[in-house]
Amino acid sequence: MVSMPIVLRGPWTREARERAASVEAREAFIRYFHKMMKERNWLPWDDLPLDEMRAFGDRLSDDTVKLIEAFYGLESQVANYVADGLDMLHKIRERRNLHLSWGLEELKHSETFELVLAHSGRRTREELESFRAAAMERRWRMRDEDPDLDNPLGFICYGLLQERATFYNYDELRKRIRREYGLPTEPGEEERERGVEIGAAGALGRVANDERAHYDIFLELVQIYLRYLPQETLDTLQRVFDNFRTPALRLLPDPAQLTEALERTMLYTPLKYVRNVRNVVLDALGFESTRAFDCAVRAAKQLSASLDPGTFRIARNGQIIPLTDSEGVGK
Ligand SMILES: [Fe+2]
Ligand SMILES: [Fe+2]
Structure with missing residues (x-):
């Protein structure tokens, strides 16, 4: 007679928790990568209505142009965001690969905003070049935002709020552009059929859609870690909720330009943050x-x-x- 081994149910070890979370995170990354390559596979140079940007460029207000330029500055920091994360994540395959593909999508955003500013006829090539060079003077690092978030879990909890705030800002800017073009805030049938909104609103729509996907993947990862490392994940989220600031004003060559434009346009206010970012994230969790x-x-x-x-x-x-x-x- 060979008796069955007795399996005792005991507490999960730290290693077992991390291994199980890692398996689920890898599956989530593969789903993300699949959609990125097959569905969100647009190219800034080929798939944006550049002629319409040219036709309607003079309808954009100065504040709108300043906002686009500020977001161009933040998106131009992509190499810093990627480098900082890779230093920490290079041994965690699913997180490293997600970080690389996230960076690949993010690089399209600065290219897009540059096309919008140039084709709307509101910035010259020389102006864009010197703005970009000035934006490169600063370097983003998570440890400067908050040293306690400078770890793999901190990155996704911070990313969750950051991506939601970014999506919200870009979607609000998309609506603002449409109003200045003299259009209703949501696209008509013709725009929906062709798959891209008119002019610069089309650019903001495409970028906002990517940001929504980034938010979704960070949410999925945070939910996985909430199941396997609940206390640690809740503590990290609380730290993010308590200290979150966006956009990263200090990265811009002229931070006051963005602050003033945000105040004048009311695009992003503390109340809007609570209602449309913080509460939305809490609800989703x-x-x-x-x-x-x-x-x-x-x-x-x-x-x-x-x-x-x-x-x-x-x-x-x-x-x-x-x-x-x-x-x-x-x-
Ligand atoms: Fe982006
Ligand atoms: Fe993003």
């Missing part, structure tokens, strides 16, 4: 309010030893609820 989120952070600290993957769920009010066997324990 499954929390009904900031108070509920804080409650989950506190509960996770108390329960940390018993929070094994699959043995709990976090309710919308922040309570951590143990699951019975039939609800998923051991699955």
Whole structure:
């Protein structure tokens, strides 16, 4: 008689948690990469309505042009964002490959904004070149934003809010451009059929769509880590929520230009941040309010030893609820 080995259910080791999260994160990366290559495969030089930008360029207000230029400056820092992350992620395959492909998509954005400014006839090649050179004087590093976020988990939690804020800003700018063109804020049937909005709004629409995809992949990763490393992930998210600032004004050659344009246009205000960035992210993570989120952070600290993957769920009010066997324990 050969008896079956006895399997004792014990707490998950740190290594087992990281390994399981890594398998799921790799699957998420592959889905992201697939969509990026097959669906979001547009090229700035071929797939934007440059002639329409030329035709309507003089309708854009100076503030709108300044906003596009500021976002051009932030997007031009792409090599810094990528280099900083790669230093840390190069041994974590799924995260390194996601970071590389994310950077590939981001590089299209500065190219796009440059085309918008040039083809709208609002900046000369020389002006763009000197602006870009001035923007390169500064270097972005996560440790300068917050040394406690300078780790693989910090990167995705920060990225989650950053990408949502970026999507929101670009989508608002897209609507503003349409209003200045004298059009309704949402595209008509003809624009929908051809797959790109008119002129500069088409450029902002394409870039915003990428930013939404970046937000989605960071959300998926944060949700994975919430399951496997709940306490650590909640603590990191809280740190991001407490300290988040955007856009990274100090990276720009003339930060006051963006601050003033944002104030005059009300494109992005503290209230809009709370409503359209912070609360949206909280809701997507499954929390009904900031108070509920804080409650989950506190509960996770108390329960940390018993929070094994699959043995709990976090309710919308922040309570951590143990699951019975039939609800998923051991699955
Ligand atoms: Fe971008
Ligand atoms: Fe992005």
